[in-house]
Amino acid sequence: MNLTDKITITDHPLIQHKLTIMRKSTTGSKEFRALVSEIAMLMCYEATRDLPLTEVEIETPIQKTRKNVLAGKKLAFVPILRAGLGMVDGVLTLVPSARVGHIGLYRDPETLNPVEYYCKLPADIGEREVIVLDPMIATGGSAIDAITQIKKRGPKSIKFMGIIGAPEGLKALSEAHPDVEIYVAAMDERLNSHGYIVPGLGDAGDRIFGTK
Numbered sequence: 001m002n003l004t005d006k007i008t009i010t011d012h013p014l015i016q017h018k019l020t021i022m023r024k025s026t027t028g029s030k031e032f033r034a035l036v037s038e039i040a041m042l043m044c045y046e047a048t049r050d051l052p053l054t055e056v057e058i059e060t061p062i063q064k065t066r067k068n069v070l071a072g073k074k075l076a077f078v079p080i081l082r083a084g085l086g087m088v089d090g091v092l093t094l095v096p097s098a099r100v101g102h103i104g105l106y107r108d109p110e111t112l113n114p115v116e117y118y119c120k121l122p123a124d125i126g127e128r129e130v131i132v133l134d135p136m137i138a139t140g141g142s143a144i145d146a147i148t149q150i151k152k153r154g155p156k157s158i159k160f161m162g163i164i165g166a167p168e169g170l171k172a173l174s175e176a177h178p179d180v181e182i183y184v185a186a187m188d189e190r191l192n193s194h195g196y197i198v199p200g201l202g203d204a205g206d207r208i209f210g211t212k
């Protein structure tokens, strides 16, 4: 389903089923981690649908032929710490040769503004298509900030892959970075007064790492 040209909701039945289990407060960290990773893998399949291809000559047991492989330097995944880390294994299952950068951000609990504490990106990011990973887009502040940092390093393109987005955050993100394609598995109802997504799934980082 496409909300705008730039926001895709990957509402495949397998993804919706897994997401419903993730949302349940009785789902423990072990299962939650597995589900984040599986959803990320399924969404990555969709988010990489337009990767450029190039023809190469190969030889099958029968004859020589020209067939497609991925073109150029390919992908870099950039998870936003912490919760984005939960998506890395899943996407690397599909694209094992991708590079991985990291951006550390946390939300100030009072202002809800992102505070950056770490940034390490691949040296050749200028030759790569980047997919930023973070399961939650609440106010959109963390995603906007991470993409702003990555743009300073001049990647070929940037996409954002989340799992749940609040309408407010998706709007803010698509307005701040109209060139970035956004993929989420669901758009929820709203944010509550503490900046949490309703109905959401709670704090994704805490649920992945068992810190609460």
Ligand code: PRP
Pocket (backbone or CB within 6 Å): 080, 081, 082, 083, 084, 105, 106, 107, 112, 114, 134, 135, 136, 137, 138, 139, 140, 141, 142, 143, 169, 195, 203, 204, 205, 206
């Ligand atoms: C969560 C989440 C996003 C951010 C979303 O991280 O993983 O990064 O909040 O909120 P926003 O759209 O309003 O910026 P959090 O700040 O809780 O850090 P953590 O992953 O280290 O727990």
Ligand code: URA
Pocket (backbone or CB within 6 Å): 083, 136, 138, 195, 196, 197, 198, 200, 201, 202, 203, 204, 205
């Ligand atoms: N971050 C989360 O992990 N969950 C929310 O609902 C909002 C921000």
